[in-house]
Amino acid sequence: MDLLGDALAAMRVGQASSRRVELRAPWGLRFDNVAGAGFHVVLQGSCWLLPTDGVPIQLVPGDVVLLRGGREHGLADNPATALEPLPSSWPVESGHDDLGARTVLLCGAYHLDLGRPHPLLRDLPDVVHLPTRYGRHGPLRAAVDLLTGELDTTSPGVGAGVPVLVDLLLLYILRAWFEDQEAAGRACVWTAVLGDPSIRAALDEMHRDPGRPWTVAELGAATGLSRAAFARRFNRAVGRPPLGYLTWWRMTTAARQLLDTDAPLSAVAARTGYTSEFAFARAFKREFGTAPGRYRHLAGNANGSSGHGPLPRRA
Template sequence: MDVLSDAIATMRTGRPHSSRRDKHAPWGMRFESSDGAGFHVVLQGSAWLLPAEGNPVALGPGDVAFLAHGRGHALASGVDVPLEEVRLGPDGRWPEPPPRPGPLTDTSTVLLCGAYQLDRARAHPLLSELPEVVHLPARVGAHRSLRAAVELLGMELEEPQPGSDTIVTSLLDTLLLYILRAWWQRERHGSGHPTGWSAALADPAVAAALRAIHGDPTHPWTVEELGARGGLSRAAFARRFTALVGEPPLTYLTWWRMTTAGRLLRTDDIPLRQVAQRTGYTSEFAFAKAFKREYGVAPGQYRRRAS
């Protein structure tokens, strides 16, 4: 199983939304904090990203900026221009763009912006360790899949056709994965000394164990079994896994089982017995006890709250 895809699928809620914006200087947009994540792509021209903390980031044609933590930020033609508040709808939908003030010129800025809704109650550590701003500058030959997805999304938003709603949603999900993949690949190969989850996914033994856990969370995994997946002894594997992932193997296994259970209770109307079975518990009572210890409420109560 793909650990990155699993992490995104577990946190994602609702539908992602996006919008194309054509701007003529001076312009500025302020985005309030939210539970979601967002991205900005400069298709033409330039812009300044003004994060809640840290220095302004200059964005040029083809640059991608991803903000994983939902903190307020601004996007503007300059660092000192007035900012107009942009408020997303309750479902994360973007407001309709204002009418284009005139034909695009060489000095116009064309932006592609998007928003994802996330359940931060069970944020996967793989996403939690991302910096305030993930900036992926445009470089010849770099991130070709990401550039292709951006181009397709821009075309669908510029000239909607029958089926565009479904295509745009699929492209936004694809774009998110390409952004994260590009970031971790850059971290892995950039400094030569990846850390955190970038290092965990790059480590053959730890990555093999993570794939095993995500591929079959119902299996009664032992540390010895997981270590054998990567050709390590029990003790050596436990030390390496804990150092890179931040917690022992079986602690992560339990966390992932409970995270999966929470998603099943929110999205699937299946009996608790089946939820227990799909998360590695042969007894509904044992599952309910473990779930309440993790979430503070019984599974049935959690499901009613989420509905």
């Protein structure tokens, strides 16, 4: 099973948005909070990332930045340059001097539900900075190059190609960060899971068949461990007990089905391990703070057919 793909799908509430930005020094832009994760890719030139509560970070061609919480921040040609609000019209072409140094960026946001982050992604820092020059992170570098080429082309299909590559970029950003943690010997949930075949196998089983009435003993047996040993190891690696994670994943899967399908509540309940629609509704309300039917209704009213927006979440 693709645990990373499942983790991203569980948090996604809409398509990524992105814009090409061309600027001439001196320039400074202020980016407001977004409901998800913001990102920037330096395609040409250089600039500075200016977090609201951190030190400036210099960015050069090929650098990729992911702002996990979509927090307010700035980008500028120099840390001393004043920041201006991001223009409401696109594309952005800003600057006061046609002779100033040119910077080309890809800026955008992944629309993610930050109220329910997947446990495997909880160690991501607020700012993920990945230099891809000098041969680092080959797949990520290749994705940036492909994206650059697609943005520069007028060939048919560019409207379909860019969104796919932007989605692929997020996958490679996360892979590259996990690889950096492993190479540096730094512990995080993802490396703990990947480094323990028993925990990975148990997660695979739960993701493959969330509706099965799993017990801790069965999961332990499937991984070759005793019940007690498996429970301790799983809790230590993932940060919650096996059946607690299973319930979380069932409810996450149910929410996705409510948003993406017209399946009746009884079918969603059965697919996620509940023989009673009433028991399913009670469990769903504990997790999300609202009944599943109302959850689906509010999502439809808020988003129509264009994607999913903010939904009720448990406080």
